[in-house]
Amino acid sequence: MENNEKRGKLSASFIMGAVALAFLAIGYQTALFVHRATQLHILAAKEAPDTVYIIDRVFDTPEAASSENRAADRHDGAVRYIERRNAPHSRPVQRVREQAEPRRYESFRFNPNTATIEDLKRLGFTQKQAEAIDHYRQKGGHFRRKEDFAKSFVVADSVFRRLEAFIDIPQIDLNRADSAAFDTLPGIGGYFAAKMVSYREQLGGYSYPEQLMDLWHFDQEKYDGLKDLITLTPPEPYPLWTLPEEELKKHPYIRDAAHGVVLFREHHPREQLTVEGLEKAGVLPAEDAGRLARCRLVQP
Numbered sequence: 001m002e003n004n005e006k007r008g009k010l011s012a013s014f015i016m017g018a019v020a021l022a023f024l025a026i027g028y029q030t031a032l033f034v035h036r037a038t039q040l041h042i043l044a045a046k047e048a049p050d051t052v053y054i055i056d057r058v059f060d061t062p063e064a065a066s067s068e069n070r071a072a073d074r075h076d077g078a079v080r081y082i083e084r085r086n087a088p089h090s091r092p093v094q095r096v097r098e099q100a101e102p103r104r105y106e107s108f109r110f111n112p113n114t115a116t117i118e119d120l121k122r123l124g125f126t127q128k129q130a131e132a133i134d135h136y137r138q139k140g141g142h143f144r145r146k147e148d149f150a151k152s153f154v155v156a157d158s159v160f161r162r163l164e165a166f167i168d169i170p171q172i173d174l175n176r177a178d179s180a181a182f183d184t185l186p187g188i189g190g191y192f193a194a195k196m197v198s199y200r201e202q203l204g205g206y207s208y209p210e211q212l213m214d215l216w217h218f219d220q221e222k223y224d225g226l227k228d229l230i231t232l233t234p235p236e237p238y239p240l241w242t243l244p245e246e247e248l249k250k251h252p253y254i255r256d257a258a259h260g261v262v263l264f265r266e267h268h269p270r271e272q273l274t275v276e277g278l279e280k281a282g283v284l285p286a287e288d289a290g291r292l293a294r295c296r297l298v299q300p
Contacts, residue, residue: 205235
């Protein structure tokens, strides 16, 4: 008897569960149908949009109010014109219409660090994706290389392949950039950024990018990590043979040898004024002479 009662209870529970599941499935399908029907209605209404008629004023002649968006209505001998405007719709309605429209995109040169949200949308990103890229930048993010942009979670592989040739991230000019620009380079930070600017002032401008490795703790590894991200506009030639001694002392390759440079140029003819000559005369050690020889110098 007990077993029969248990089986009866189980059967009733099973039936109730099955009925509930059936109602749930029917409800889900009904919701999908209503949702789809609503979408179709919204899209169909777009083909015949609501129109609001706004009456302008009465004109004496049709020519006085000619407009392709206006329609004429003669009233009491005068010509009355009305303007047709589509009625505004709610954001959900606009979203349905936007999602149903085929995605249109353009391909043009852009810098992912400065492109506006509208530019990103023109490139094929959705509003949400464009805002995600902009949010990353506002939080201090920076795309140093094309590959960095590819790693963004909103940039699909297919999109990157289409845009890769159009990505234009300018190199940082060692002789024109400020410390904020230097700070975006890998492994730099505020300390080295400030040192790079300060050292540029002492040199009178970088003559070759490897001069960065003159900085304390700026080693080959650090340089190799950013050398493809920098460029160099040639500086003004350094007036080695005319600067006064006090100014020569500021140059990192001269410093204490400034007095010797002045004496050398005062006691040698112009054709002998060379960095090699300073080295042979013992004015500059070989290492400093070698580095100074690579700098842009004013001819004597």
